[in-house]
Amino acid sequence: QKEVEQDPGPLSVPEGAIVSLNCTYSNSAFQYFMWYRQYSRKGPELLMYTYSSGNKEDGRFTAQVDKSSKYISLFIRDSQPSDSATYLCAMTEDSNYQLIWGAGTKLIIKP
Amino acid sequence: NAGVTQTPKFRILKIGQSMTLQCTQDMNHNYMYWYRQDPGMGLKLIYYSVGAGITDKGEVPNGYNVSRSTTEDFPLRLELAAPSQTSVYFCASSYPAHGPGRYEQYFGPGTRLTVT
Numbered sequence A: 001q002k003e004v005e006q007d008p009g010p011l012s013v014p015e016g017a018i019v020s021l022n023c024t025y026s027n028s029a030f031q032y033f034m035w036y037r038q039y040s041r042k043g044p045e046l047l048m049y050t051y052s053s054g055n056k057e058d059g060r061f062t063a064q065v066d067k068s069s070k071y072i073s074l075f076i077r078d079s080q081p082s083d084s085a086t087y088l089c090a091m092t093e094d095s096n097y098q099l100i101w102g103a104g105t106k107l108i109i110k111p
Numbered sequence B: 001n002a003g004v005t006q007t008p009k010f011r012i013l014k015i016g017q018s019m020t021l022q023c024t025q026d027m028n029h030n031y032m033y034w035y036r037q038d039p040g041m042g043l044k045l046i047y048y049s050v051g052a053g054i055t056d057k058g059e060v061p062n063g064y065n066v067s068r069s070t071t072e073d074f075p076l077r078l079e080l081a082a083p084s085q086t087s088v089y090f091c092a093s094s095y096p097a098h099g100p101g102r103y104e105q106y107f108g109p110g111t112r113l114t115v116t
Helices: none
Strands: A011-014 A019-025 A032-038 A045-051 A054-058 A061-066 A071-076 A085-092 A105-110 B004-007 B010-013 B019-025 B031-037 B043-051 B054-057 B064-066 B076-078 B087-094 B111-115
Touching (some): A032 A061, A045 A061, A045 A071, B004 B087, B019 B087
Antiparallel strands (some): A019 A071, A054 A061, B019 B076, B031 B087, B043 B054, B064 B076
């Protein structure tokens, strides 16, 4: 079993839809959770990070962590064609600078 | 700031050849990383460094070597290239300051390598 599981997709939705992207993990020691966005033929860039459980909102993006279920989510409201990219989750324990990565979900927003 | 730069952007190698992938960062970050990314497989850590002169193996180090003589540069060496090393290679850096954002890694644009 992989430490972090993420459905690779692709996930195709119409413009304006609410998108839900998810990762599950097995290591209960993970405390820091990140979402990276990777456009085609580019390097990943950090979108959001969350510490421990709870929600964090930034514009159209909301990151949610449920440590009891070992499940994290990224919600995108009012999705735009420019949101089309691969979204990777990453996580780690406190004081461990090696991130554990999900496989990435390819998201396609249709105009 | 240019951030993290990588050269070359693309390269085709024959089996058994060697090459060095270059990585430079101008953010004075002391942590640097090399990843490979295969389709549908996420990022796999090859090697990392916590400062000049200090390197350590990641998850998939076989067939690769690194050195870190300066804070800015972290080259990755492939010896005796094999088809299994066909991948996209990313270099990243981070600065472990205080706060939850200390785990953020900044990535270069990648090097697409094909071994035939």
